[in-house]
Amino acid sequence: MSAQVTEAPHEALGLSPVDLLRMHRHMLTARLIDEASLRQNRMGRAPFVVPVSGHEGCQIGTASALRPGTDVWLPYYRDLGVVLVAGLSPYEIFLGVFSKADDPSSGGRQMPSHWGSKQLGIVSHSSPIATQIPHAAGIAYAMRYRDEDAVAAVWFGEGATSEGDWHEGLNFAAIHHLPVIFVCENNEYAISVPQDKQMAVRDVATRAAGYGMPGVVVDGSDVLACYEVMRDALARALAGEGPTLIECKTYRYLPHTSDDDDKTYRSREEVAEHRHHDPIDRFTTYLIEHDLFDHERMQAMHDEVKGEVEAAIAAAWDAADPDPATVLRHVFAEQDDR
């Protein structure tokens, strides 16, 4: 078929079959962790979980263009896919879900999905929305100041764009042409608030021009398209051309969190309609069309990842809880800190 005769999209992007299968596996891992976490929540073993399903394409697509160990990640709570690419393991994810002592993000102090790991360059974020946007600009300023060949990438929802911090962060980054990439995962809702009550424009990317940076809209269910715009933004940033605002059109298949009831604000039909554009199915089809994958190997990978997730859950569940005696620690630096 066509993919054989002309250069395939992934080839044009310089992505090898190994790269593609890694990306696919990350997407599948995110999805299976999501489903397993919700089961843990219903079983009463996880008081609070944050779904990702639907966002895997834009998260893994954009994140895969970065360079672990070099670039810095500023994800938000929805970004399970991003932190998997950044290097958190399913086991570490579930240490957070079960708020265990070894949870790398916070040792069980923050809610699950409040990511962080200095070792992996994942910057800790809080619950308050959009506060990490100026942090990304400051990190990018420090990168340039220190002559690092690196960028800071920050992810957020379309609701976050309404906060003053979002505005202040983008403005500062644009003024100083900083190596930072702003990635908006526009899933049409901020909990229950639809986009038309969040802003009077169709595309968040429209705002980029007002700051003096390029704005790009991309189909979040197309993982390769997301990879491509991120790769280009990375090149711009490294070339000293400044920040880029990327808007990924996506959709959240599940409730906002395990505490939410999305039936109060959107119809089942609407959700079902969006599921037809599942980024994982779409990418699977692409891989099969390009003879990089078949149903057999797909099943094998599925079983393998499923087993990995089940093992992670079992191990994390048995891990030690935080010691209450530590609750007063780390308000300020201790000997070994800094």
Added chain:
Amino acid sequence: MSAQVTEAPHEALGLSPVDLLRMHRHMLTARLIDEASLRQNRMGRAPFVVPVSGHEGCQIGTASALRPGTDVWLPYYRDLGVVLVAGLSPYEIFLGVFSKADDPSSGGRQMPSHWGSKQLGIVSHSSPIATQIPHAAGIAYAMRYRDEDAVAAVWFGEGATSEGDWHEGLNFAAIHHLPVIFVCENNEYAISVPQDKQMAVRDVATRAAGYGMPGVVVDGSDVLACYEVMRDALARALAGEGPTLIECKTYRYLPHTSDDDDKTYRSREEVAEHRHHDPIDRFTTYLIEHDLFDHERMQAMHDEVKGEVEAAIAAAWDAADPDPATVLRHVFAEQDDR
């Protein structure tokens, strides 16, 4: 000359000679109050004053399109010209400059130029920059809710556009298509910070599109042009078409305040160059060209306004100071309030 044969610009705007002379007088009054205030400051009778010189064109041009008694004014400290149009008298202005008990804005509690008068529909503002932007949106929301045929207009400098409140206020106004007009007096500096350190775009008006409202750039030294864009924005707002962002390109001839030394951040040549576009001279020339004014009448008006200002200073200086015994009052409502 040409103005005689074709319709003159002011005729096209539906402005009568009386209207034009009132506008000119307001501009002249602002300028003479400004100069007199600085003299009072140097004499040690006014610890703190805020210059307006250079902004008269955009302030009186935009303000003159509104309807005193109907529309609501949200000026900032630079807006001496706006509050004169709104109805504050030179005497009331100097009650503020000398922080007298009868100062309509605050009874001598706030610094001079922190305007406010419920009777005149001038909303009190504080020193913190841009906080009045969401207030304007809220007032406009209330106007529509109460079916009033009115608009709220809010003025601010280009520096104010960097605050989160500016972003949040414009976004809310655009989402609800509110009858509010945002007027930016872009004088290229926020105290010492030049525009290129404030934003990476040439025109603040560029930001309007990102909120889903029209953005207009106008020459702030052309009082009639400012009147025209404001008149059009008023018409849009009253027609239910929502907010407009107007950017007036202007320049501040004097230091930021009587406490500032602008020689530290801009050259005398730069200031001198801008003075060539003095909005008052320009408007005077226009009036003379259209036979609405001559040097004699100009001199007469000048003397008349000068006398008015001197009388205002003398009377205000003799007015009563606030009684220290009142300092604890009005923290909360008293019987007669609300």
Added chain:
Amino acid sequence: MSATNVVTAIRDALHGEMAADDRLVLLGEDVGARGGVFKVTQGFVDDFGEQRVIDTPLAESGIVGVAIGMALHGLIPIAEIEFADFIHPAFDQIVSEAARMRYRTNGDWGCPMVIRAPCGGGIHGALYHSQSIEAFYAHVPGLKVVMPSTPADAAGLLRAAIRDPDPVLFLEHKKSYRAVSGEVPEGDHVEPIGVADIKRAGTDLTVITYGYELHRCLEAADRLAADEGIEAEIVDVRTLAPLDTATILASVRSTSRALVVYEDNRTYGAGAEIAATVAEEAMFELDAPIVRVGGPDIPAMPYAAALEHYYTEPSPDHLYVAMRELARF
């Protein structure tokens, strides 16, 4: 009288006020179709329409700033902050604008508005869904800070807040929403702002508290009375600002012992003002030192059950023990 829980009492009072006065508008995140994350405004958008029940953008400073504008132009806005932990971006609008509008205009402009915020911990909300914020705002002249702990007080004080000519921060302890039930007077019952309430009469010591800690103190006091016949008088502050020092001092003078209990981290917390007031006004009438029991000086409650429990119950029966020790001093 009818028995109901705190969240229902608030919803009913709010609904009644909305129905009675169309100057009232609600604005906040998810207050519309979703009815608020705690369902306080469930169904309101159907009853009052989108013009009066406004789903705002995700911007707290804007929410409060817009509400101030509404208040300045004839409406009575009731702004909801989804969690008190997220009120911080609005600090400037509340402190510099709402609280100072009347003073800075020498009484010319007023700002009648209510800001509702679910606060407090113990519901597994972690660092950013468990905070106590009253100490920051009680210190601000021009702002009233109310924190009811029972359904009756919640309904009565909410009506008072809505009818107050000045801005009122109305704090609702989210653990009390469904955990606490009680009688609510029928009809237009209003509880005055600025008046503390003795929730339990006693002679051996005075416990001054508010918020969900009130219920922990009541429980401990009853056990202490049963076990040892020690009778604690419990003063529910209810309004942090303006503080009802008269009621607090009268009780302390009658028992000669004062224990101040609050959930917020201890240092520079609201309990400091209460303890300082007692020390200044009634020190020589005390038979024992003033004792404060506050939360640990850490940034709110951690998530893990074991850690969160340490915050609310640092030691078994810590309130029971504190009361007993003070009574026996």
Added chain:
Amino acid sequence: MSATNVVTAIRDALHGEMAADDRLVLLGEDVGARGGVFKVTQGFVDDFGEQRVIDTPLAESGIVGVAIGMALHGLIPIAEIEFADFIHPAFDQIVSEAARMRYRTNGDWGCPMVIRAPCGGGIHGALYHSQSIEAFYAHVPGLKVVMPSTPADAAGLLRAAIRDPDPVLFLEHKKSYRAVSGEVPEGDHVEPIGVADIKRAGTDLTVITYGYELHRCLEAADRLAADEGIEAEIVDVRTLAPLDTATILASVRSTSRALVVYEDNRTYGAGAEIAATVAEEAMFELDAPIVRVGGPDIPAMPYAAALEHYYTEPSPDHLYVAMRELARF
């Protein structure tokens, strides 16, 4: 030793630290060509370049947020808030982010940064250029709050703040900038954060204060000693958080009388924590009730001279009188 005023002491110490460590960057409004509205950073942009002396956009939350990012990536940012009154928009970034970064990551990430803010009144700054803000921030675990009042303390504590691994809010009373002069130790002199200082020894009463009030108290105490031989011991708190309770309590125990003086409006102010601590720890060692003298509960100082004066000097010699009365009690 050399005599200099507070603003010069701060400038010199800041300049020295900048020269010694290129991880330091300054950011704020007008800090560049203008050298800051109080000229603290005058000439810095010429000496250190625009990369290290950053004129920021007019956005306080952004200033602090960007500084946090810098601190997270190897720099040591020193953010200047032009006036403390304008720090409020940054409340969330300071409280939710800077102060909580270390705790929420269980020690993994730290946030070494300094936020400088000129505060306090008495310089005809009116409501929004005169505010005291220490009470809001001293209550925040994870944040250190420092407020020096002499040139030597300003220089020594600024060095300590810059070298501290955690965020420090460094408050400079703007009336002290040029009004207060004194000796500054030569060289790399560091004053430890968290240690109060006895600025005047005395035996008859202890006055606990900080900020510009320290100088008013010292002046009144000297007159009182000359007039009546009453010797007040004056403790300069210097660091609001963490509070040096040991020094305060030791002095109070030695004099048996405690007067707490602060400029901020009285209710729920920082003085409440100090008074409450004395009441809890040393009540039975006192011969007189604890007395607090704070500012009136109004939103900062009005502009008109007569009104501003009422705030700082409500009655002639009010501090002198308060000390004498307490000593004589």
